[in-house]
Amino acid sequence: MSRVFNFSAGPAALPDEVLARAKDDLLDWAGSGMSVMEVSHRSKAFIAVAEQAEVDLRELLGIPGHYKVLFLQGGATLQFSSVALNLATQDSVVDYAVTGSWSKKAIAEARRYATVNAALNMPESDAPWGPIPPVADWAFSDGAAYLHYCANETIAGIEFPFVPENGAVPIVSDMSSTLLSRPVDIEKFGVIYAGAQKNIGPAGLTIVIVREDLLGSARAGTPTLLDYDVMAKSGSMSNTPPTFAWYMAGLVFAWIKHSGGLEGMAQRNSQKAGKLYAAIDNSAFYSNPVHPECRSWMNVPFTLADDSLDVKFLSEAEMRGLCNLKGHRSVGGMRASIYNAMPEAGIDALVEFMAEFEKVHG
Numbered sequence: 001m002s003r004v005f006n007f008s009a010g011p012a013a014l015p016d017e018v019l020a021r022a023k024d025d026l027l028d029w030a031g032s033g034m035s036v037m038e039v040s041h042r043s044k045a046f047i048a049v050a051e052q053a054e055v056d057l058r059e060l061l062g063i064p065g066h067y068k069v070l071f072l073q074g075g076a077t078l079q080f081s082s083v084a085l086n087l088a089t090q091d092s093v094v095d096y097a098v099t100g101s102w103s104k105k106a107i108a109e110a111r112r113y114a115t116v117n118a119a120l121n122m123p124e125s126d127a128p129w130g131p132i133p134p135v136a137d138w139a140f141s142d143g144a145a146y147l148h149y150c151a152n153e154t155i156a157g158i159e160f161p162f163v164p165e166n167g168a169v170p171i172v173s174d175m176s177s178t179l180l181s182r183p184v185d186i187e188k189f190g191v192i193y194a195g196a197q198k199n200i201g202p203a204g205l206t207i208v209i210v211r212e213d214l215l216g217s218a219r220a221g222t223p224t225l226l227d228y229d230v231m232a233k234s235g236s237m238s239n240t241p242p243t244f245a246w247y248m249a250g251l252v253f254a255w256i257k258h259s260g261g262l263e264g265m266a267q268r269n270s271q272k273a274g275k276l277y278a279a280i281d282n283s284a285f286y287s288n289p290v291h292p293e294c295r296s297w298m299n300v301p302f303t304l305a306d307d308s309l310d311v312k313f314l315s316e317a318e319m320r321g322l323c324n325l326k327g328h329r330s331v332g333g334m335r336a337s338i339y340n341a342m343p344e345a346g347i348d349a350l351v352e353f354m355a356e357f358e359k360v361h362g
Contacts (some may be wrong), residue, residue, distance in 0.1 A: 005346035008324035009154050009299060009337040010177070011197040016341075018251045037244045041237055046247075050235070053250030060253060060262055061179075063186050063209060068232040070208040071246050076176045076195035078226070079206065080109035083172050083191060085222040086229075087214060088114040088145040095119040095144040097164060099132060100153030101330065102174060110148070113219075117141040120149075120164075129156055130291030135164045146190060150174040152296050154198075155328040157288070157335065159296040163188050170214060177298045179207065180256060181340060182266035190214050196245060198298070199340045201252050205245035256340070265340055272338050272347045273297040279351040285358040289331075303333035309361055310334070320353050322346075 006013040029036040030045060039046050054069050063069060072078075088094050088110075096107040097120040110116050119138045122129070140147075147169050152159040154177045163185070165171065170190025179194040186192070186209065196205040208228065215229040224230055230238055256265060277295060280286045285305045288295065304310060313334070317325050327333040336350060 002321070004321040004323045005342070005349055006323050007336045007338065007342070007346075007350070009198075009328070009335060010195070011203045012199075012337060012339045013341040014202070014248070015252065015255050018248065018255050021251055022248060036247045039243070041240055041243050046243060049247055049250055050237075050241075053246060053253055056250065056253035056257060057207070060256055061184055061186055061209075066212045067186060068210050068212060068215065068228070070210065070228065070231050071236040071241055071249075072206045072208055072231060073204065073242055075203070075206055076174055076193055077105070077109075079174070079193040079208065080106045081113065082208075082226045082228070083146070083148065083193070084110045084113035085226055086210075086218045087170065087172070087191070089219055090114065092145040093117055093141045093143065095141055095147040095166070095169070097138070097147070097149035098122060099150060099158050099160075101155045101328075102153055102176075103148075103150040106148060106150065106174065114145070117144070119147065119166075128289050128291055129158055130294040132158070132160060132162075132294050135162075135166065138164070138166075140166050140169075144169050146170045146172050148172040148174075152177045152298055154296075154299045154337070155301075155335075156331060157290050157296040157299045157301040158294050159298070161294055170211070177296075177339070180252075180262065180265065181269050181298060183262045196249055198337075199252075201249035202245050204242040205249055207249075268344065269297050269338070269340065272342065272344055273300065275344070275347050275351060276300050276336060276338065279354055283354070283358060283362075285362040286354060298339055299335055299337050301327055301331065301333055301335045303327075305362070307332070312361075313357060316357065317350075317353055320349065322350055322353060325350075 026035055092114045094110055094114045095117050098104055098107055098118050099122050107116055119140050147166050149164055151173050172191040175192050176195040177198045180199040190211050192209040194207045197203040210228050218227040280288045280302050286302050288302050314326055325334050327335040
């Protein structure tokens with residue numbers, strides 16, 4: 001069976017080259033006679049893999065030396081709790097921007113551990129969604145321990161076109177669906193976290209990039225494995241890490257480096273998104289519900305003029321090898337997730353199919 005174009009929001013497609021390399025290594029990794037999944041995380045061989053992955057990630061993102069890089073478990077959702085436990089006390093006020101489903105979940109979890117202020121609360125009304133108001137219009141609290149925002153809401157396809165800053169307040173960003181899709185100015189942030197299953201690797205790994213001055217202040221009672229300082233001092237190996245996911249992430253980092261780095265990724269991702277949005281905007285049959293200023297590069301939702309055709313659209317698309325285009329159940333319609341591993345040929349195939357479907361049913 002040939003490979004399909006997988007538009008899944010996550011776990012998402014991985015680069016073919018990375019999968020081929022992993023396949024070659026699966027039974028006999030580096031001449032060890034073992035799979036990388038069978039090698040001790042304490043062995044010199046795996047430590048070398050882990051260290052190289054961090055070196056490559058630091059190079060790609062330009063991560064300064066005064067930031068720690070953690071390779072953790074629990075998904076980005078566990079960081080909803082970890083951030084508050086590490087950066088805020090029970091008496092702290094923390095600021096959150098709510099722009100969609102993931103930031104709503106993050107703020108709900110933070111309320112368990114601190115006083116939460118919704119500095120931005122975009123109403124969940126019918127589409128269109130956006131634009132995101134400028135920070136001058138936000139309702140910041142005085143003395144906030146941090147400001148949290150989700151860089152890209154995968155469900156609604158809303159993406160921040162700017163980094164919201166509020167003086168010296170540490171910025172915390174959930175970049176699960178955008179990290180490694182383009183360059184990032186790391187020094188604007190106190191903490192960046194990202195689940196791996198979009199642009200980094202298979203599910204089971206979470207990357208946390210944390211500024212060193214924010215370490216060592218976890219509140220009493222914080223579980224040991226959620227304490228950033230503990231994990232930083234142990235090289236992310238206070239317990240057995242997700243070794244296979246870490247290894248796979250390292251292969252992805254190397255693939256990105258050999259594919260033009262983040263500048264190359266940004267150029268390709270911008271071109272892919274632009275091509276798909278143009279096909280939608282130039283049609284009377286398809287529409288996108290997000291204001292152009294905050295449209296996501298990674299997740300493109302769209303609706304058909306007649307939603308009774310949704311099932312037919314999805315069925316025929318899948319027969320063409322265009323898979324996982326169904327929109328999230330909370331918003332309906334379609335959603336094309338076009339992360340790094342989605343080639344431009346996948347966008348071309350989707351655009352061609354959309355035009356043919358419109359010609360017949362429009």
